[in-house]
Amino acid sequence: MLLAEQVLNGLQYGMMLFLMAAGLTLVFGVMGLINLAHGALYMVGAFACAFIAGITGSYMLGLTASLAAAAAAGALVEISVLRRLYTRDHLDQVLATFALILVFSEGTRWIFGNFPLYLTLPPALSGAVTLPGGLQYSLFRLVIIAIGAGLALGLYFLITRTRLGTRIRAGEADREMIAALGVDIAKLYTLVFALGAALAGLAGALVGTIQSVQVGMGEPVLILAFVVIVIGGIGSVKGALIGALLVGMVDTMGKAFLPGLLAQVTDAASAKTMGAGLASVMIYILMALVLVLRPQGLFGAKA
Template sequence: MSSLLLIEQALNGLQFGVMLFLIAAGLTLIFGVMGLINLAHGSLYMVGAFAAAGVSALTGSFLLALVASLAAAAMAGVVIEMTVIRRLYDRDHLDQVLATFALILIFSEGTRYLFGSFPLFLDKPEWLSGTVTLPLGIEYSLYRLTLIGVGLALAAGLFWMIARTRVGIRIRAGENDREMIGALGVNISRLYTLVFALGAALAGFAGALVGAIQSVQIGMGEPVLILAFVVIVIGGIGSIKGAFIGAILVGLTDTLGRFLLPQLFALFMNPSEATSVGSSLASMSIYLLMAGVLLFRPKGLFGEA
């Protein structure tokens, strides 16, 4: 096994992890502040990817496509928060699950109506194509390396906003005692809309960034949503730090598992069987990780009661 190839796969896992964080951070913010289970969060990821692909096809500009993904996902978030989600805050979680599941179907069929059923492709810009030489002579994709840098920069900015700004103070206060901050004059409805739009924008931006690696298609948000839920359960519901650590753990576990397990089983069985068994176990690895964390930390790594 080549150590350089192992490092390359670890970088792929880090890239996957920081993209998961952008999705999971919005999801954990929404649940932490509003107490809302939002199954439609993956659809906002899909909205951002389709908006970016559509604008890129019209203008040829990747940067405009990224701006479009942020704007489209945020606007979609504001619309559904004001028209649907706002009616669910005082309802039980079953009502929230049913309503947001209905939103998944609406977004899927609406996207199919606007863009058709065939996948779209978002081309990487020329200035982010090719590879870059890292220490130890590792040749790595410039675009994936950029995704890591952008994801880490956004994570740092989100941590700073939550910890240092007035909006962040209100968000943290809303997690602990929403009635009290309402009594102090904070507009709760406006705060909820802002948090929902922020979470939606992060998800849509992640969809646009990943859309240049894989095809943009209907239903692309649901598998990512499942992983995002795994991330916030591992990290602790409502914890941004937990979402970041959980996302990195999930990204590395999934990517390295798919790389290492087939090679491990190849020592005991023929290559085709080893690939099949190893890939199956790799798909289970993140759920085994979640089970292991919950066994010792039922509230997650950084969760509170």
């Protein structure tokens, strides 16, 4: 029972990381942009969901607002700031997007204050369901897994089976050529950035429902999203999915089972602290192993 529950927890955590990493890898793969402000868009989505759900009483309206607010913020940032950085050095991109983190954080603190916001699930999504084998598991966490899986399939269809997806893949391969063929590369970049921002905003809203919504909540998740795309391969949505699931499983299983193993050689309090720390380290060990064996990532294109 414990193993099955932790597997589901790992899947839920992995799907949340995928929503973050998919947008990040799309932006970097197509636009060549290092966007440290992606975590701020995650935070924008969470606050938009909490605010709208709070004043309307509708959680679904809150989720819709998270998508709209994050996409709008992403499009605005791309048009006003990032469009000037595509031909600049990556260091300039890092500095500019780091400044955007500070702008979003202070702006959010000015509007909502320093106190966290909390989301209340509607009755239809609250409680637990009984799975085969008698396991009681949170219905909302299963919904997150389903949303992540559905969006993964949707992104695969979008990129491989639609005209827009063809343009996205062409823009990743040779942006000068598709611009010469008449594609408005500026609009394509804005659309891709808004799509990535919307995915990040949705992830923030979903996670904010489980935990709380607060300023700075996106930065720890952003670090893990970068780990995911390094493992999966930059520019690969499939790699982002597999990498996110690997990171989710390693982190969840480590935190669940390492303290018990360490408790056999040390006291319970120390075992719990050391187990959580080692679980976090294992993620980076996994990333290092992948980089040693496949420097381009599991599904990244060879240089």
